[in-house]
Amino acid sequence: MDTVDTMGTAVRVSLVEDELMLRRMLEQLLHSRPGVALVHSVGGFQEARLVMTPGSTDVAIVDVQLGDGDGVALGARLQRADPDVGVLLLSCHDAMPAFLLAQETATKPWSYLSKRSSFAITTLTRAIAAAAAGEQVVDPYLVERSSARSDTQVSRLSPAQFRVLALVSQGRTNDWIAGELGIAVRSVENHLLAVYRILGLDSDGHNRRVLATLAFLQQTSRYPAT
Amino acid sequence: MIRRLAAATSPTGVVTLVGLLNAVLFALMAFAHWVGWGGPDGLESSGMTPGQVTATSVFVVVVDLVCAFAAVSLVVLTRPLGRRWRYRLGAVLTVSAAVAVVRVAALGDVGRPVTLVDDVLDGAATGLGYVVALVGALLVADLVVAYEAQMRARTAAEVASARQVARLEAQEGVRRRLVADRLHGAVQNRLVLLAAGIDQVVERLEPDRPDDAAALRRIADQLAEVSERDVRALSHELFPTAVDVSVVRAVRTLLDRLPPSVAGALDLGPTYRDLVDHGTDDPIVLPDRLVVVDTVEEALTNALKHGRAHRVRVRLDVERCVAGDAPLWLVGVVRADGRGPSGHVVLGGLERLRSRLAARGGGLHLTGDERGSVLRFDLPLRTAASPEDTLPGDCVP
Numbered sequence: 001m002d003t004v005d006t007m008g009t010a011v012r013v014s015l016v017e018d019e020l021m022l023r024r025m026l027e028q029l030l031h032s033r034p035g036v037a038l039v040h041s042v043g044g045f046q047e048a049r050l051v052m053t054p055g056s057t058d059v060a061i062v063d064v065q066l067g068d069g070d071g072v073a074l075g076a077r078l079q080r081a082d083p084d085v086g087v088l089l090l091s092c093h094d095a096m097p098a099f100l101l102a103q104e105t106a107t108k109p110w111s112y113l114s115k116r117s118s119f120a121i122t123t124l125t126r127a128i129a130a131a132a133a134g135e136q137v138v139d140p141y142l143v144e145r146s147s148a149r150s151d152t153q154v155s156r157l158s159p160a161q162f163r164v165l166a167l168v169s170q171g172r173t174n175d176w177i178a179g180e181l182g183i184a185v186r187s188v189e190n191h192l193l194a195v196y197r198i199l200g201l202d203s204d205g206h207n208r209r210v211l212a213t214l215a216f217l218q219q220t221s222r223y224p225a226t
Numbered sequence: 227m228i229r230r231l232a233a234a235t236s237p238t239g240v241v242t243l244v245g246l247l248n249a250v251l252f253a254l255m256a257f258a259h260w261v262g263w264g265g266p267d268g269l270e271s272s273g274m275t276p277g278q279v280t281a282t283s284v285f286v287v288v289v290d291l292v293c294a295f296a297a298v299s300l301v302v303l304t305r306p307l308g309r310r311w312r313y314r315l316g317a318v319l320t321v322s323a324a325v326a327v328v329r330v331a332a333l334g335d336v337g338r339p340v341t342l343v344d345d346v347l348d349g350a351a352t353g354l355g356y357v358v359a360l361v362g363a364l365l366v367a368d369l370v371v372a373y374e375a376q377m378r379a380r381t382a383a384e385v386a387s388a389r390q391v392a393r394l395e396a397q398e399g400v401r402r403r404l405v406a407d408r409l410h411g412a413v414q415n416r417l418v419l420l421a422a423g424i425d426q427v428v429e430r431l432e433p434d435r436p437d438d439a440a441a442l443r444r445i446a447d448q449l450a451e452v453s454e455r456d457v458r459a460l461s462h463e464l465f466p467t468a469v470d471v472s473v474v475r476a477v478r479t480l481l482d483r484l485p486p487s488v489a490g491a492l493d494l495g496p497t498y499r500d501l502v503d504h505g506t507d508d509p510i511v512l513p514d515r516l517v518v519v520d521t522v523e524e525a526l527t528n529a530l531k532h533g534r535a536h537r538v539r540v541r542l543d544v545e546r547c548v549a550g551d552a553p554l555w556l557v558g559v560v561r562a563d564g565r566g567p568s569g570h571v572v573l574g575g576l577e578r579l580r581s582r583l584a585a586r587g588g589g590l591h592l593t594g595d596e597r598g599s600v601l602r603f604d605l606p607l608r609t610a611a612s613p614e615d616t617l618p619g620d621c622v623p
């Protein structure tokens with residue numbers, strides 16, 4: 001899934017990043033993508049507040065730490081004004097607690113990438129598509145270094161189940177996961193059902209992938225014991 | 227004694243109280259004196275019935291008490307406090323003489339052979355008694371006033387030094403924050419940019435030279451690691467992560483960094499929840515936030531280091547004060563399992579936090595047993611209302 005454009009119309013993206021060099025590089029990347037229309041590119045909280053009027057943006061890419069304010073507060077504010085806005089949070093460090101706090105009031109699941117990953121065009125595109133569609137992509141580096149906290153539901157997953165959940169958290173489809181792990185799609189589905197059961201996600205809601213991802217992030221640590 | 231008196235009454239009250247006490251004692255002494263020198267016997271021998279003798283004795287006591295009360299009231303009415311002693315002595319002498327004359331006149335010839343000499347002697351003794359009682363009262367009141375002034379000066383000095391500490395802390399906070407921001411902005415972003423640049427080279431290199439690509443990727447990983455771990459740790463030392471946004475986010479960040487073997491949780495009390503509204507737009511001023519977050523961090527570190535805890539629970543709530551100038555108090559409790567403190571505890575990090583909390587009007591208390599530890603702390607909250615404590619750029623619109 002390399003392109004964002006699913007309905008024939010381009011996804012309107014706004015970028016809020018205070019580091020000028022990073023912003024220019026991301027602008028270039030976004031301009032090079034078919035199916036993405038960069039409608040606003042601004043350097044801070046206040047500018048974004050003024051420029052990004054409700055209805056003008058499908059996905060807001062927001063740096064978590066802006067020179068003049070907090071990116072998470074900005075994302076929440078944008079969604080309050082327009083519940084259909086998707087938010088993709090960018091951070092040059094692990095801002096997982098801020099991301100998880102934001103999910104408590106999000107009208108649509110957010111996605112989260114480290115800046116390093118955001119320069120990988122395929123990852124960036126995937127995250128934009130997910131944010132627009134109400135799905136969730138979480139940074140592969142952060143997910144890959146996560147280990148289960150003791151005495152949690154996630155700690156009761158088998159290694160295979162843990163692996164599948166980690167890939168789901170990165171926003172991968174079942175087909176892709178099957179290919180990556182060299183197993184049948186059916187097996188991926190079975191692993192996932194077991195994961196949902198262990199995490200207590202019994203209802204068949206379509207956001208179970210998102211709920212499972214949040215549980216994964218809440219119940220894992222990205223800081224090995226020293 | 228003086229302290230109690232000062233706390234209980236105004237200086238004028240003290241004059242009245244001590245003056246009355248002295249004057250009443252004096253009146254009782256005079257009465258005892260009268261009895262001792264045979265006053266009642268004299269009355270009886272002059273042909274009174276025992277009932278009449280009792281009535282007369284009561285009359286004498288009542289006159290003495292009324293006169294004492296009058297003397298004290300009249301002196302208080304001249305507002306002697308804060309006046310020179312010349313004025314005070316003038317007032318005391320005038321009042322004493324006048325009341326003594328009235329007393330002698332009121333008692334008239336009750337039970338005494340009345341000669342002019344007797345009256346003059348009696349009046350002089352009474353007047354002198356009033357003078358002693360009233361001057362004594364004024365002296366005590368002076369002591370109280372001096373004590374109060376001293377206390378006020380000390381409180382003012384304490385307030386001034388607390389302000390000074392708070393100002394320095396605020397300045398220090400601004401500088402630390404600037405440096406921490408630079409570390410984040412300039413250094414971390416540069417490192418991330420370098421890692422991303424290497425990633426792009428790696429992608430091009432991968433098909434033809436996979437070994438070089440793998441080696442390069444490891445270098446990029448290390449750069450990212452330096453940015454994430456080392457720079458981040460430095461920046462956190464200077465300025466706890468996310469404390470510029472909210473206490474909740476900063477504490478969640480601390481809990482997130484606990485090792486995987488330790489379970490951490492944050493509970494917010496209902497009042498706190500109302501106050502902070504989803505963890506953004508924290509109304510608590512930055513210097514207060516810094517103390518709170520530093521205290522929680524110290525408690526967590528101690529729980530792991532000394533208590534070998536596996537579960538820690540942080541609770542934050544706000545209590546509304548009924549009286550006093552800080553209507554909101556933040557109350558924090560950090561509970562941990564493991565081995566709690568036992569025996570004599572020598573404070574290190576907690577002592578520094580105790581004095582920081584105290585400088586802002588709060589405190590902390592550590593308890594525990596072999597099943598765990600509980601650290602409680604509290605702090606009167608300054609919310610956005612007092613701008614002198616608010617740092618520039620502190621507010622999220």
Ligand SMILES: Nc1ncnc2c1ncn2[C@@H]1O[C@H](COP(=O)(O)OP(=O)(O)OP(=O)(O)O)[C@@H](O)[C@H]1O
Nearest residue numbers: 528529532533565566567571572573574575576599
């Ligand atoms: N959670 C806890 N469990 C068990 N003992 C504790 C706990 N917290 C504090 N203590 C005891 O109280 C003492 C004082 O703690 P404090 O944090 O003031 O100093 P420290 O940790 O020894 O030194 P520093 O904080 O400077 O590294 C500790 O040495 C320890 O004995």
Ligand SMILES: [Mg+2]
Nearest residue numbers: 528574575576
């Ligand atoms: Mg300590």
